[in-house]
Amino acid sequence: MGEISCSNGISNGNGHAMVVQRKSCWYEEEIEENLRWCFALNSILHTGATQYQDIQLLDTKPFGKALVIDGKLQSAEIDEFIYHECLVHPALLHHQLPKTIFIMGGGEGSTARELLSHRTVEKVVMCDIDEPVVVRGRAELQRREECYDVIIGDLADPIEGGPCYQLYTKTFYELTVKPRLNQGGIFVTQAGPAGVFSHTEVFSCIYNTLKQVFKYVVPYSAHIPSYADIWGWVMASDTPFLLNADELDLRMKQRIKGENRYLDGKTFTSASTLSKAVRKSLDNETHVYTEGAARFIYGHGTAQKHNQG
DSSP states (O other): OEEEEEEEEEEOSSSOEEEEEEEEEEEEEEEETTEEEEEEEEEEEEEEEOSSOEEEEEEETTTEEEEEETTEEEEETTTHHHHHHHHHHHHHHHSSSOOEEEEEEOTTSHHHHHHTTBTTOOEEEEEOOSSOHHHHHHHHHHHOOOOEEEEEEEOOOOEETOSOGGGGSHHHIIIIIGGGEEEEEEEEEEEEEOSTTGGGTTHHHHHHHHHTTOSEEEEEEEEEGGGTEEEEEEEEESSOOOOOHHHHHHHHHHHBSSOOSSOOHHHHHHHTSOOHHHHHHHHHOOOOOOSTTOOOEEEEOHHHHHHHO
16 A cells, blocks of 8 residues: 655654755555555645545656546656556557547546547547545446447556446456447456556456457557556457557557557557566466456455445
């Protein structure tokens, strides 16, 4: 979980505090039991809690303004473009003509921003609310009679007691997501840490779960500095992904207003070429994500704390 600590002095190495003129504040996130990641703050802009999530908005020294939910950094001003370009553009570029898009999550608006840079996009529907996300997200897709060219899972990480883990299950993908895709439609989801050691938390089983539902599944990853790890996404469809780097670059020129800061054809080719260790692990993964056999990244959500209270 994330913690904020403030002090008026620093140690001089002899156990005595040195006098400084201003308070020093740090944000600390527990990535796993024996590993923590911290950085300095300019200020704390907001802290609060709802029935379902703890929320912090921080102004950090290295990463600018940052949103933290349930002790996990969700997005930082200085490098959010890496996450959102990787989440949005590969799916839209591989689609023949993406006009209608449904976003699960996406509350800060950056996913919609990237989508609306595509000239072909005519309609974006976003469902991100602070009430039972599972119930609302599932019901919103099921309620709508229309189908979509691309569905994007920009959800909070699957953490124990969190609001979103049911939206990573085989049942949800099979009975809710896939029926709402048009012919040739593409689903893409953020899939958690994807580093050499961290990818076994949820990335590998989300990949394997989507393989049970769709014919073609492409995992890819990129380093995001504020996450202190490699991050993963998984793209899935019943239509094959055939574009090479040059063809992706051509579509970017034809379709996207402006220019990406991070992603181009070669970058996606690199991102979807996983390391030997991760490829081998994904090939050997057998776990299918279900509500009864869920996997989580390290941490606990607010919902669990309320249930225990």
